[in-house]
Amino acid sequence: MRSRLLLAAFLITLVAPAAQAQRCDTNLRIVNNSSSTVTRLFYNPSRITSWGPNRLTAAGLRPGQSSVFNLGSEENFDFRVVWQGNQAAEMRHTNICVISRVVITDEGMRVR
Numbered sequence: 001m002r003s004r005l006l007l008a009a010f011l012i013t014l015v016a017p018a019a020q021a022q023r024c025d026t027n028l029r030i031v032n033n034s035s036s037t038v039t040r041l042f043y044n045p046s047r048i049t050s051w052g053p054n055r056l057t058a059a060g061l062r063p064g065q066s067s068v069f070n071l072g073s074e075e076n077f078d079f080r081v082v083w084q085g086n087q088a089a090e091m092r093h094t095n096i097c098v099i100s101r102v103v104i105t106d107e108g109m110r111v112r
Contacts, residue, residue, distance in 0.1 A: 035063055041061065045073060051078075
């Protein structure tokens, strides 16, 4: 009986990390609720010091539009948006596992 309990406890420790890793959806919707087109969007894990490539197409993200991006890893991310006219906003150390979207407004960015 004791060996079965030990085996069960061991199996739980093997399965628990895999189940925990599947809890975080790395797909994130970016919504432009501002009055201007976002021409550039950058994001990278917070541990990386550079912004990386622009994630938008040449058309950008117009007011009212949204798009889903797969960030690919379960960690904190930094975000930067640039509007037409080169005004920019940043949001750092965002835990993507507890949000479903980033909303861009005329004042900056917020999460939901």
